Amino acid sequence: MAAFHDLEQVIKASIRQNGPMDVGSYMSLCLSHPEYGYYMKQDPFGKSGDFVTAPEVSQLFGEMLGAWCADIWMQMGAPERFMFLECGPGRGTLMADMMRSTRMAKGFHAAAELHLLEISPALKAKQKETLADYKVEWHAGLDTVPDDAPMIVIGNEFFDALPFRSFQKQSDGQWAERVVALEGGGEQAGLCFGLRPLGVEMEGYIPFHLKGAQAGSIFEAAPVRQNVMRQIAERIKSQNGAALFLDYGHAQSGLGDSFQALKGHKYVDVLKFCGDADLTSHVDFEGLVQGLDRLVDVRGAVEQGAFLCALGIEVRMQMLAQKISEQEAFALQKGLQRLIASDQMGALFKVVYMGALDGHRKIEPCGF
Ligand code: SAH
Numbered sequence: 088m089a090a091f092h093d094l095e096q097v098i099k100a101s102i103r104q105n106g107p108m109d110v111g112s113y114m115s116l117c118l119s120h121p122e123y124g125y126y127m128k129q130d131p132f133g134k135s136g137d138f139v140t141a142p143e144v145s146q147l148f149g150e151m152l153g154a155w156c157a158d159i160w161m162q163m164g165a166p167e168r169f170m171f172l173e174c175g176p177g178r179g180t181l182m183a184d185m186m187r188s189t190r191m192a193k194g195f196h197a198a199a200e201l202h203l204l205e206i207s208p209a210l211k212a213k214q215k216e217t218l219a220d221y222k223v224e225w226h227a228g229l230d231t232v233p234d235d236a237p238m239i240v241i242g243n244e245f246f247d248a249l250p251f252r253s254f255q256k257q258s259d260g261q262w263a264e265r266v267v268a269l270e271g272g273g274e275q276a277g278l279c280f281g282l283r284p285l286g287v288e289m290e291g292y293i294p295f296h297l298k299g300a301q302a303g304s305i306f307e308a309a310p311v312r313q314n315v316m317r318q319i320a321e322r323i324k325s326q327n328g329a330a331l332f333l334d335y336g337h338a339q340s341g342l343g344d345s346f347q348a349l350k351g352h353k354y355v356d357v358l359k360f361c362g363d364a365d366l367t368s369h370v371d372f373e374g375l376v377q378g379l380d381r382l383v384d385v386r387g388a389v390e391q392g393a394f395l396c397a398l399g400i401e402v403r404m405q406m407l408a409q410k411i412s413e414q415e416a417f418a419l420q421k422g423l424q425r426l427i428a429s430d431q432m433g434a435l436f437k438v439v440y441m442g443a444l445d446g447h448r449k450i451e452p453c454g455f
Contacts, residue, residue: 094123094362098278099269107266107281110346111250111311114366118248119206123362126207126248130178137365138349140244141333141391141432142181145422147407148243149184151398152331155453156185156239157192159329159442162450163237169328170238171199175245177210179203179217185241186221200224202232204245229318237443240319240330246375247334247367251309253346254293255282258302262293265305267358278358294340294374305344307368312375320379320441329442329450335435336370338388345369372439379441386440386455392433394454395426 098116102108118125131137141148160169173182182201189195201223205211211225226232253265261284268281292308300306319330336345348357350364357366372388379385404423408416427433442450 094120095278097123098267098361099276102267102269102278107268107283109264109266110253111309113267114250117361117364117366118250120362125362125365126210128209128362130209130213131365137351139352140177141426141436142177142184142243144425144432145419146184147400147403147419147423148395148426149181150188150403151395151400152181152241153185153188155331155398156241157189157195158453159239159450160192160195160198163327163329165194165198166237166327167198168200168236169198170202170233170236170326172202172204172232172238172240174204174240174242174332175248176203176205176214177244179214181241181243182214183217186218200233200236202226204229204232229315229322232322234322234326236326238322238326238328238330240323240328242330242332242334244334244367246309246312246316246332246370247336248365249309249312249315251307251312251346251368252289252292253344254285254289254306254308256300256302256304256306257282260302261285262290262298262306264289278361280358292374297340297342300342304342306340306342307345307371308374309368309371312370313377316375316441317379317382320382323441323443324382327443329440329452331438331440331452332375333391333436333438334370334372335432336372336388336437338372338437340371340373343369370437372437376439376441382444383441384444384450386442386452388437388439389455390429390434391436391438392427392429394438395433397454400427 176182201221203223204226206227254262255265257263263282264285266281266283267278269276270279293306297306323330345368346357348355348364348366350360355364376385425431440452440455442452
């Protein structure tokens with residue numbers, strides 16, 4: 088096999104051999120190629136990294152989610168053991184903040200068995216450091232997470248990192264799939280978007296009410312995300328428990344191209360910097376939970392700002408502000424605004440809940 092020096096070469100060689108690839112395959116390679124994938128190489132977070140997430144913005148975020156989890160656990164009847172699972176834990180900051188804020192919830196720490204779903208070796212190493220005080224198990228997939236106790240599942244900016252597929256309405260009235268192709272045939276050919284006829288297996292993913300959209304419209308569907316969500320719903324149904332996912336996206340399925348690449352806090356071309364930029368798309372929450380209300384109690388998606396305020400984040404901020412310097416309080420207030428203000432993360436980010444329905448105690452989740 089030829090030796091490749093970078094991911095762009097790998098992708099181009101694959102296109103030359105197998106033809107254009109769907110956007111999901113391209114995204115998977117860019118993020119998780121074993122050697123050159125974005126998440127396989129580096130720690131993408133923090134001020135010097137490519138993007139900043141809510142737990143990195145403010146400790147208040149994890150503290151509120153910790154309180155939310157403790158409340159769920161108590162409503163479940165304070166089971167002696169439960170799987171505390173975080174999907175895509177980044178630097179481990181959210182889990183550390185949740186654990187710190189639940190120290191006062193009697194019995195919670197003794198019952199919580201920490202499980203992290205993570206594919207990035209660099210981030211796993213970072214999580215080991217951040218969570219050095221706790222016993223933690225890592226998983227590459229849901230299958231190895233134990234199924235002999237209830238579970239509470241949390242994920243922040245997890246689903247946007249999983250692959251999606253993109254479709255475009257053509258002027259002949261047909262939908263086509265957007266693919267990544269080669270611009271021309273020469274050695275120097277760059278990557279470009281192309282279209283290919285829609286496979287029958289994908290037709291069902293375009294919602295009926297959007298099928299008549301005007302030519303040029305784009306619709307994004309994410310079977311991979313839906314499958315992961317369904318697996319979690321099935322676990323919650325059979326094991327008892329609840330799940331909470333926060334992400335940027337839209338509550339209802341809609342049209343639009345939300346494929347984006349972030350590098351050094353700037354948006355860049357999604358077809359450049361293969362493996363060196365973070366690739367995501369908005370989460371279609373309606374699509375994500377489609378059909379799952381037959382398995383579990385589904386709530387939301389609601390806006391993150393409203394959710395955090397319902398949990399009392401502003402009161403928590405005021406309590407903390409009394410114990411710190413004016414300067415620190417100012418920084419904390421700034422972080423809080425970033426999380427809840429509608430022109431910042433408060434409205435774009437949404438929160439969705441799934442909880443066990445029948446045969447168990449009914450849970451009434453706070454914030455919905
Ligand atoms: N929740 C963190 C990080 C969000 S970034 C925060 O809010 O700061 C996305 C996270 O999901 C990273 O930890 C990344 O390594 C992980 N991830 C991406 N794809 C994954 C996959 N297929 N399986 C498990 N984890 C994945």
